[in-house]
Structure formats: C-alpha cells, structure tokens
Amino acid sequence: MNEKKKPEKIKKGYVYWITGLSGSGKTTLANHLSNLFINSNIPTVTLDGDLLRNIIGGGYTRDERLELARKYSKFCKLFSEQGINVVAAFGALFNEIHLWNRKNIKNYIEVFLDVPSEELLKRNKKKLYSNFYKGKTRNIVGLDIKAEFPKKPDIILNNYGSKTIQDCINDIKVFHKNLKKKKK
Numbered sequence: 001m002n003e004k005k006k007p008e009k010i011k012k013g014y015v016y017w018i019t020g021l022s023g024s025g026k027t028t029l030a031n032h033l034s035n036l037f038i039n040s041n042i043p044t045v046t047l048d049g050d051l052l053r054n055i056i057g058g059g060y061t062r063d064e065r066l067e068l069a070r071k072y073s074k075f076c077k078l079f080s081e082q083g084i085n086v087v088a089a090f091g092a093l094f095n096e097i098h099l100w101n102r103k104n105i106k107n108y109i110e111v112f113l114d115v116p117s118e119e120l121l122k123r124n125k126k127k128l129y130s131n132f133y134k135g136k137t138r139n140i141v142g143l144d145i146k147a148e149f150p151k152k153p154d155i156i157l158n159n160y161g162s163k164t165i166q167d168c169i170n171d172i173k174v175f176h177k178n179l180k181k182k183k184k
Contacts, residue, residue, distance in 0.1 A: 010082065012106045013043065014080070014085045015076045015079075016088065017076065017110050018111045019093060019110065019112055020091070020093075020114065021117075021147060022129075022140070023124060023128070023129070025165070027089045029111075029169075030046055032165050032166075032168075037085050037087070044085040044087060047075060047086060047087070048088075049091055056068075061145075062139075065141070065145070066097070070097065073100055076101070076105060077104060109154045109179075111154065112150045112157070115159050119160045129143070154175065
C-alpha cells in the first residue's frame with residue numbers, strides 16, 4: 001500500500017532583531033552573531049539596514065524610515081518562516097514595528113543596544129552626530145527624529161565601556177539557552 005508521507009513542517013528560524021541608535025554597534029554585533037550560527041552550520045541570513053536601504057531605496061524622514069522598517073519586518077518573517085535564522089541590524093526604533101514583530105514573527109528576539117549619547121558622539125563613525133550639530137544634516141534618529149526605544153526588549157546590552165562584543169555574544173547565548181529550556 002502506498003501511503004503518502006505528509007511533508008515535514010518547517011521549523012521556524014529565530015529572528016534576532018538588533019536595534020539601537022546609529023553607532024551603537026548593531027552591524028558589528030550582527031556580523032559576529034551570524035558568524036557564530038554559520039560556523040555551527042545553522043542556516044542564517046544577516047540583514048543590515050544600511051545595506052538593504054542601498055538595495056531597496058528609501059529616505060530618511062520619520063515616515064520613510066517607518067515604511068522601510070515595515071519592509072524589514074516582512075523580510076525577517078519571510079526568511080524565518082523558511083527555517084532560516086535572521087540576524088537583523090536595524091535602527092527601526094518604532095514601537096509599532098516592535099509590536100508587529102512580536103505579534104507576527106514566531107521566535108522573535110529583540111536585542112536593544114543601549115549606549116549613552118556621549119559614547120555615540122565619541123564613536124561617530126558615519127559623522128552623523130557631528131554633522132548634525134554643525135547643521136550639515138538632519139533627520140537623525142535620537143536627535144531631531146524621536147527614538148521610540150523598545151518597551152520590553154528580550155535582551156538589553158550596554159555596549160560600551162569594558163563590555164566587549166564577545167561579552168554581548170555570551171549574553172545572547174545565555175538568553176537563547178534559557179529560552180530553549182523554557183520551551184521544553
């Protein structure tokens with residue numbers, strides 16, 4: 001007798017939504033976390049806001065940033081539903097986006113990088129903050145665009161001072177390990 005085998009249900013991937021202000025270390029942390037998964041043979045994609053903006057376009061006003069964040073969320077959901085872990089490095093500091101993600105993305109983990117403004121000014125890799133204070137640029141989240149910091153992030157990382165990227169990765173590993181224990 002030929003019995004048709006039911007297709008196996010795809011296990012959803014995790015979405016690590018790493019958020020914070022510009023210069024907080026989102027991309028650096030995302031790349032390290034992605035490498036950890038990839039080196040463990042876990043299907044993973046890294047999505048970076050700056051790189052995606054270069055591909056799909058989008059502006060810098062509050063409304064344009066919000067529209068981009070909606071698209072980023074949908075990309076994350078798409079990959080996750082195919083069993084791929086997503087490590088996402090997005091500013092996307094909008095409470096409505098965080099709420100949508102929690103409601104619509106299974107295995108969503110929100111990681112907030114909390115870095116004081118004095119430290120961000122020191123880092124200033126993209127010159128956003130110094131150019132803003134010189135009047136050369138605008139539409140900077142946390143300055144003339146209000147940042148809506150996550151209300152209940154799963155993980156808060158104080159990514160400055162003596163804390164290293166490896167310390168941040170270790171904190172995420174501990175969280176993930178505890179999460180898996182809860183699900184059993």
